[in-house]
Amino acid sequence: MKKRAFVIPVIVLSLAGIILTGCAGGEATGRLQVYANGEDFVRQGFVSKDGWSINFDHVYITLADITAYQTDPPYDPHSGGDISGKAAVSLDNVYTVDLADGDENAPPILVAEVSGAPAGHYNALFWEMIKASSGPAAGYSLVIIGTAEKDGRSVDFTINSNEECGYSCGEYVGDERRGILEKDGTADLEMTFHFDHIFGDADTPMDDDLNVSAIGFDPFAGGGQVDLDMAEFHLGHVGEGHCYCECN
């Protein structure tokens, strides 16, 4: 009996030590969140470069293969190419989100979050816009539904795109630095979509590159359903930071 009284605790504590050692030997981790943001342009509406006051009811965008990277040296979207990093966190699912969801002061849309992401600086992000297989945007990667008004005329529109594009982006550029994940902490990244690149912005000088390259709303003023060639526009960003884009 005495012998057993010693042997059993020895075995139990030894196993506990082994298990704890194994647990602690893992890397530091935290929670990484990924948001999608159509900015105030989508939430509050805006005036296009050709004078249409546009408001959005729904902006459905379908996202897949979302992957956050820790790159060193940092990924350069101006050079393009694939992203490679010392750590990567991938979201396996396909997500259709409505960027116009909520009121005019609504926060960006939380697409997904990952617990157990390796700590570090996530300074690159990749995602694809793909055609939705079901739901309100089925068959399209982007569906924009809203109303535009100009000179007393009101147009209900639905703009569709069935193009699939991959966006390879560097670090988020904005008011705050994002993507720095500390042990047991939370960090976030953002896929930012600049719809003023399609319609232009009356508040921006007409000779600004943005308005020169934007097509305005006139091409859609006939209403109904119109297809959009996404390859012409740099829709996807990380904050104000640019992305390398390939569409097919």
Next chain:
Amino acid sequence: MPIKWKVIAPLIGILVLGLALPVKAFAHGASIKYTVSTVIELVASYDSGEPMAGAQFTIYAPDDPATPWLTGVCDDEGRFSFAPDRSQPGTWDIQIRQAGHGDIVHIPIGGDAAVTGGGGGYSKLQIGLMAAAVVWGSVGTALYFSRKRRA
């Protein structure tokens, strides 16, 4: 006023003035100090080539990449310069933004960029339990072998 004060008062005034007014230094008194530093100059422009005049810049140092190390505004030519702290080798990140446009550049300074791992480490609880396991195991083993054998 006695004459003595008529003389002394102006003398005191001259002396005070002499202390207050700048004087020429002796020609042979010289002091030369110098600092060797690396100054990095950046020029920001739009894709069109137009300078980002008045754009805001934010510099992040390697030791604390979440907190701005220095902020400021570009000049009319979209230009600014700074001297990084050489005691912080690694990648210095500089973000430049204006009116919804922005970019970030990464400049390695002082050799290889500092790389820090996200070391896991052990918690106090884990350390305590592992120590207890080792001690108990040693004591238990010793007692096991030192037990009296039955005849």
